Amino acid sequence: xxxxxxxxxxxxxxxxxxxxxxxxxxxxxxxxxxxxxxxxxxxxxxxxxxxxxxxxxxxxxxxxxxxxxxxxxxxxxxxxxxxxxxxxxxxxxxxxxxxxxxxxxxxxxxxxxxxxxxxxxxxxxxxxxxxxxxxxxxxxxxxxxxxxxxxxxxxxxxxxxxxx
Numbered sequence: 643x644x645x646x647x648x649x650x651x652x653x654x655x656x657x658x659x660x661x662x663x664x665x666x667x668x669x670x671x672x673x674x675x676x677x678x679x680x681x682x683x684x685x686x687x688x689x690x691x692x693x694x695x696x697x698x699x700x701x702x703x704x705x706x707x708x709x710x711x712x713x714x715x716x717x718x719x720x721x722x723x724x725x726x727x728x729x730x731x732x733x734x735x736x737x738x739x740x741x742x743x744x745x746x747x748x749x750x751x752x753x754x755x756x757x758x759x760x761x762x763x764x765x766x767x768x769x770x771x772x773x774x775x776x777x778x779x780x781x782x783x784x785x786x787x788x789x790x791x792x793x794x795x796x797x798x799x800x801x802x803x804x805x806x
Contacts, residue, residue: 666681666682666685666791667682667716667717667718667719667720667791668680668681668682668717668793669714669715669716669717669720669771669793670714670715671702671704671712671713671714671769671795672712672713672714672715673704673705673706673707673710673711673712673713674705674706674707674710676704676705677704678702678703678704678795679702680700680701680702680793680794680795681697681700681793682694682697682700682791682792682793683696683697683698683700683701683792683793683794684696684697684789684791684792685790685791685792686775686788686790686791687775687790693790700793700794701794701795701796702794702795702796703795703796703797703798704795704796704797704798705797705798705799706765706766706769706797706798706799707765707799708759708761708763708764708765709761711756711757711758712756712757712766712769713754713755713756713757714727714754714755714756714757714769714771715753715754716753716754716755716771717753718751718753720771720773720791721746721751721752721753722751723773723774723775723790724745724746724747724773724774724787725745725746725771725772725773725774726742726743726744726745726746726771726772726774727742727743727755727757727769727770727771727772728740728741728742728743728769728770728772729741729742729757729766729767729768729769729770730766730767730768730769731759731764731765731766731767732764732765732767733763733764734762734763734764738767739764743755743757745774757769765797765799766797767796767797768794768795768796768797769794769795770792770793770794771791771792771793772789772791772792773789773790773791773792774787774788774789774790775788775789775790775791776788776790
């Protein structure tokens with residue numbers, strides 16, 4: 643009897659674990675031998691009808707010294723939708739610049755991206771992975787792309803690129 647009850651409890655636990663709602667996808671950022679796995683700062687279900695409140699505390703920190711690439715790895719849920727990388731960096735003279743990758747489409751299901759800045763003293767400050775949630779048409783008939791998820795990492799390497 644006791645053995646049968648134990649088996650029943652184990653099977654019940656396994657079936658409940660299989661039915662649990664999946665967690666929100668994460669993104670792993672990797673640079674110069676260190677990594678940071680971050681949860682979404684903002685996240686919506688696939689059609690962007692239901693969204694969580696933005697959570698700035700979910701942003702990660704990672705040392706990203708000048709001259710080193712940043713590797714980004716995304717989950718299947720992110721890779722199966724169009725996504726892009728948006729970044730802010732400081733130029734060699736200290737000016738703040740912005741950039742973005744091309745959009746990685748769902749047909750290619752790309753799970754990784756490597757961000758390389760010029761090796762002239764530029765320094766990454768902030769990097770975002772943005773997953774598109776849906777496409778809508780505005781009142782003028784133009785397509786609008788709605789961001790359905792954002793994962794953020796900031797640079798914890800505070801060295802001034804002009805003195806490195």
